[in-house]
Amino acid sequence: MPRPVPAADADELPRRLLTALVCAAVEPKLSGVLLFDLPDAHLATVAGVFDRLLAGPTGTPVPRTTLTAATTDEDLWLRPRVSRGPNGIDFALDPGPLTEPVPGPSLVVVPDLARLSLPGKRAAVQLLGADAATVEHAGLRRRWRPGARWLAVCRTEDVERVSPHLLDRFPLRLTVPELCVRQGDAPLGPLPAAWAPALDRARSTAPRPPLHPAADFASRVLELLDDQDGTGQRRPLALARTARALARLDGAERITADHAEAAARLIRLRGARRPSAEPPPEPGAVDTARGAPRVLPEPRPGTDRPPSPGTPVLEPGPAEHIGSGPAAGPWPTTDTPYPEDTAGPPPEDAALRTPARRTTGPRAARGPVVGVRAARDLWDLAPVRTAMEAAKYRAVRDRRDRLVILPRDLRGYVRAPEPVRMLTLVLDHTCREDWDWHAALDPFLQWAYVTRAPVHVVEVGGRGAPNELRAEFFTALSTRSPRITAALDRPPGRATPLAHGLNLAEQTLRRAFQHHRAGLVEALLVVVTDGRGNVPLAASHRGRAGRGAVGRTGIDDALAAAGRISGMDRTRLHSVVVDPGRQPYPELPHLLAEALDGSVVAGRPEHEAADRGR
Numbered sequence: 001m002p003r004p005v006p007a008a009d010a011d012e013l014p015r016r017l018l019t020a021l022v023c024a025a026v027e028p029k030l031s032g033v034l035l036f037d038l039p040d041a042h043l044a045t046v047a048g049v050f051d052r053l054l055a056g057p058t059g060t061p062v063p064r065t066t067l068t069a070a071t072t073d074e075d076l077w078l079r080p081r082v083s084r085g086p087n088g089i090d091f092a093l094d095p096g097p098l099t100e101p102v103p104g105p106s107l108v109v110v111p112d113l114a115r116l117s118l119p120g121k122r123a124a125v126q127l128l129g130a131d132a133a134t135v136e137h138a139g140l141r142r143r144w145r146p147g148a149r150w151l152a153v154c155r156t157e158d159v160e161r162v163s164p165h166l167l168d169r170f171p172l173r174l175t176v177p178e179l180c181v182r183q184g185d186a187p188l189g190p191l192p193a194a195w196a197p198a199l200d201r202a203r204s205t206a207p208r209p210p211l212h213p214a215a216d217f218a219s220r221v222l223e224l225l226d227d228q229d230g231t232g233q234r235r236p237l238a239l240a241r242t243a244r245a246l247a248r249l250d251g252a253e254r255i256t257a258d259h260a261e262a263a264a265r266l267i268r269l270r271g272a273r274r275p276s277a278e279p280p281p282e283p284g285a286v287d288t289a290r291g292a293p294r295v296l297p298e299p300r301p302g303t304d305r306p307p308s309p310g311t312p313v314l315e316p317g318p319a320e321h322i323g324s325g326p327a328a329g330p331w332p333t334t335d336t337p338y339p340e341d342t343a344g345p346p347p348e349d350a351a352l353r354t355p356a357r358r359t360t361g362p363r364a365a366r367g368p369v370v371g372v373r374a375a376r377d378l379w380d381l382a383p384v385r386t387a388m389e390a391a392k393y394r395a396v397r398d399r400r401d402r403l404v405i406l407p408r409d410l411r412g413y414v415r416a417p418e419p420v421r422m423l424t425l426v427l428d429h430t431c432r433e434d435w436d437w438h439a440a441l442d443p444f445l446q447w448a449y450v451t452r453a454p455v456h457v458v459e460v461g462g463r464g465a466p467n468e469l470r471a472e473f474f475t476a477l478s479t480r481s482p483r484i485t486a487a488l489d490r491p492p493g494r495a496t497p498l499a500h501g502l503n504l505a506e507q508t509l510r511r512a513f514q515h516h517r518a519g520l521v522e523a524l525l526v527v528v529t530d531g532r533g534n535v536p537l538a539a540s541h542r543g544r545a546g547r548g549a550v551g552r553t554g555i556d557d558a559l560a561a562a563g564r565i566s567g568m569d570r571t572r573l574h575s576v577v578v579d580p581g582r583q584p585y586p587e588l589p590h591l592l593a594e595a596l597d598g599s600v601v602a603g604r605p606e607h608e609a610a611d612r613g614r
Helices: 007-026 040-055 073-077 118-127 156-161 193-203 217-224 234-250 257-266 383-392 438-450 482-488 498-515 537-542 553-566 588-596 606-613
Strands: 032-036 064-066 078-085 088-095 107-110 133-137 140-144 149-154 172-175 369-374 411-415 421-428 455-460 472-476 522-528 573-579 599-602
Touching: 007 032, 007 040, 007 172, 007 193, 007 234, 007 257, 040 107, 040 149, 073 078, 073 118, 073 133, 078 383, 088 140, 118 149, 149 156, 156 482, 193 234, 217 234, 217 257, 234 257, 383 411, 421 438, 421 498, 438 482, 438 522, 438 573, 455 482, 455 498, 472 482, 472 498, 498 522, 498 537, 498 553, 522 588, 537 553, 553 573, 553 588, 573 588, 588 599
Parallel strands: 032 149, 032 172, 064 107, 107 149, 421 455, 421 522, 522 573, 573 599
Antiparallel strands: 078 088, 133 140, 369 411, 455 472
16 A cells, blocks of 8 residues: 655655765765665666766766575675686686675665575675675685675565664665656756765775864764664764765765754654653553553453443534545654664564464465575475586586586575464544554454464544545554554544445455465454444545435445455454444444454443443
8 A cells, every 4th residue: 555645755755865875875884775665666776876876977887786585695705607618617716796806885785674585684784884894605715894885675564574783784774655766867866066076085095084073963963862772872873974974965074963963854863852841650550652561451251232222313513525635634654764663562471473384285385485495305496596506516526518416406495484364454543532442452463463464454534544535454564563553543534434444354355365375274354443434335436425415325335345254254254343332323333243243342441431321
């Protein structure tokens, strides 16, 4: 699901990204650039811009290396050289791409940092920001000063899969969802002419004049990061080096506090100032913020609360136009350089379980490739890696024209197990009011966390939605995704397209049951709503409201969508409706649960629900 960003940010994003790449080019200590949520289609364009900044006026491309999930140590530190000699094919080992045998910086591109192989991660930790590097491998010994620039991409929902130790190695981080690039030679915008002297000095081998900080520079850097205690010294150093790069671009003679603030604005360092007078919590109060202990609701038998007779009906309010248009409020985003600090609900006390995996049959070889290892059987062989392994020993084996592959040369793919459980969460934001639904949803999120189930979130009636008449959805691979945290904190909007939300949930479940490659064994559908859908399904499909009165059409369409969901595989699908206990019409959640063939769970404590009913 594309995430809308303000128009001003969309125009500013290319300029910020170009500035960050130039800073990395002129400052050797800013050797790592990490981009969150960069569209796959723009990776080649951004890498090309970075390449030209490092190449200089000659335009000669710098050596480029791409690291993936299948990268091994031999790909990094060695380079096999095959040639035809008088006695046949000769094989030799030369220094690899990361040993930087050529003068000048090179470029290392990591398309997916979360799925980078272990040798690639180890190389990143060893080389990024290091003053010297040494390699001794397969008879090769080399020592050099690392000067390569790294360009890595990571999705924010995968941040929890990456070690903070590795993330800290990237001093420049930008969140660039929906980056718009231009056609032509300057896809990120024209390069300011005032930056040319700084780039020329960075490419030359002559020593550069030192830049001394002003008296208030260091204190300003620490002040901008004062709410991130316990994260080490790498972040203040990264911010200070970014400020130094901006000072070089400005041609300044000293680094001032203004450069530090400009660096903070460049990486969107928000919330740096700690509130000066934060009110202390009241005695006995329970903090429901993320990371604080929460009090889970006690299990209550017979939570299927019957509708109370004689429920009064409120008078309808004045008519108000709804539909597509400008967003009514800010759309919460994860535009922060350190998304690992707010990476979803905490794991708390539950232990991870290894997901069930089929060990027989063709499905055992399915799943994304995360590496290569010595083959254990003849299934799912990696042909290229097998040939490379055999070529390494070509010089010491029987010299014949054909490459000899022995059984010990065989290599097979290592595949990550695919999840076999799934959580579908339908969040009706308009039923929240002052209700904190984190406690009611914690048991379901914990279930998804311990079973490593992906979470499909359908948002109904969230403020800032592109179209109020339609529900939005996204998929998170883990409950630690920051997008789930943003969805749980999203304020309510005005319309409730509940029928469309259930329709999206139905499509997701049907697709998962029919096409899930690993074979779905269990799915849990959790619908948090008071059942008051006021948008007909036809209006959601059209994207605009009709002229006549809506009446019960939205509720009937939601019940019809729930009925279609109940017709799916009942042995694998379990449905739960979380009742917020709103008045009037308390029977609607029960009608929806009946249509889903599921159960009702009270979202509020009994005494709170009773107080609201009076």
